[in-house]
Amino acid sequence: MELSEFELIRRLGRKIPPRLRLPGSLTDDAGALKTVVGHAVMSADVVVDGVDFRSTAGNWEQIGRKALAVNLSDLAAMGAAPVSFTCALGIPKSFRARSVERVYHGMMRLARQQGIRFAKGDISRSATFFIAITVLGSTGEKPPIARSGAKPGDWLAVSGSLGGSFKAKQFEFMPRIREGRFLLEKFRPHALMDISDGLVQDLGHMLRASGAGCRLQLEAVPVSAAARKAHPGQIRAQLQSALSDGEDFELLLAVAPAQKMGLERAWKRRFPGVKLSWIGRFVSGKPQVKFYDHEKEIPGGRFRQAGFSHF
Known part of the structure; x- marks a missing residue:
């Protein structure tokens, strides 16, 4: 393929007339539709053998679980x-x-845990094994949260910890549905999305959608225990893992300064086992990430900014 994943997505998007698009279908984690009973949210994702997992490992239940979990993470990213x-x-x-x-067993076990019902399925012969899932969610009477609302001065926050997810977390993570619902109902951040392809790459999507820049505080980025274990004693490699590995499926949000303290207190009470880290501020200017270590700006070239790509 002569194009990158996101170049192809943008090119295909230009083929879809605006009148045929749902709001958010090309810019957010899911498309949204207002109905007589509230706001419906829909997303689709495919996981492919050799790209998103290795069937030779024989972990069929984990593969089925992941296929549904990555789609549920898209719903969480809209507060649905x-x-x-x-x-x-x-x-x-x-x-x-x-x-x-066994694939279905892993999928249905997560479905029971999350209270989502199976609607329809299909199978076909294929040269490569893949699982394609479409999810339907709802935000009720409140519209879903887009990734395009970050404003200069907002705080950037992330749930959980980042990096090293290829070992185990990509198969074991719990979609942040409860956290996304809490944010929608209680605080409604200016912008919300999940991290699937790496912190810096996905933050770039939020910046371009919002028309803002970001000052990322490297000392505040929550590096996971898995990333530290994978790179013992290598501080820079651990941080690089947290910035660009992908497969984290944590929530990334833009919070108004007036809401920061209230959200921090409420989050600790509601989710004591899930850390919420304040890792930067949104700024005016070009939609790009600038790296800082405390008050010192760090040249962006010192870190690999590209994250996971399906191509």
Whole structure:
């Protein structure tokens, strides 16, 4: 492919007339539609053998769970509650039925935990194994939170910790549905999204959508224990992992200064096991990330800013 993943997405987006798009369908984690019973939120994601997982590992339940979890993370990123989902499988001829059953077992176990119902499925023969899921969620009477509302002066916050997710977290993470619902109902941050392709890369999407820049405080970025274990004693490598590894599926949010203290207190009471870190401020200017270590600006070239790519 001669284009990058996001270049292709932008090119395909230009082929979809505005009258045929749902709000947010090309710019946010999910598209939104106001109905007579509230706001519906829809998203779709596909996980592909050799790109998003390795079927040779034989962890079929984990693969099925991840396929649904990444879609639920998109709902969390809009503040939506899950309602139902569809699932389509492409299955190579060599696969055994028991393996596919185990994929569904992992998927349905998470569905029970999250209260989301199976709506419809389909299967077909394919040269490569893949799972394509579409999820439907709802934010009720309140419109979903987009990634495009960050304003200069807002605080940048992130849930949990980042980096090293390729080892285990990508298969074990719990979608931040409860946290996203809490933010929508109680605080409504100016912007919200999830981190799937790396902090810096996904933050760049928020900046371009919002028309703002960001001053990222490197000393405040929450580096995971997995990233520290993967790079023992290598502080810069640990930080690089947190900035660009991807597969974290944490929430990234822009918070008005007047709400910062209230959100911090309420978050600690509601989610004592999930850290909320304040890692930067939004600024006026070009939609780009500037790196700081305390008060000292660090040249961006010292860190790899590109995150995970499906191409």
